[in-house]
Amino acid sequence: MAQIETVIEGIVLDEAVTVSLTELTQLCGANGRVIELMVVEGMLRPQGGQPEDWRFSGEEVRRARRAVRLQRDLDLNLAGAALALDLLDELDRLRERLHALERQLGETRAPR
DSSP: OOOOOOOOOOOOTTTTOOOEEEHHHHHTTTOEEEEEEEHTTTOOOOOOOSSSOOEEEEEHHHHHHHHHHHHHHHHHHHHHHHHHHHHHHHHHHHHHHHHHHHHHHHHTOOOO
């Protein structure tokens, strides 16, 4: 009987850690030009003025990896990936707000 093996890949980054453009390209599997276009498009907001000085936070790494995945898996162009990222961010914000409201509602309905 054949055994099925599942491989799960992930990256754990400390929130305080930042990575360079070169490191980000390695983490995302994208080339530097793609990352530069993401910055121009406003999808990523690195610290630093020039590409050789850019530093990307853990959140920016997450966004870049997500954008590359969207482009690859859904065959989206850069503008489509940017729109999808914005919509996913809005969905995350709405979920957080919903959970906060549910907690608040739960506190007001607690038995006395």
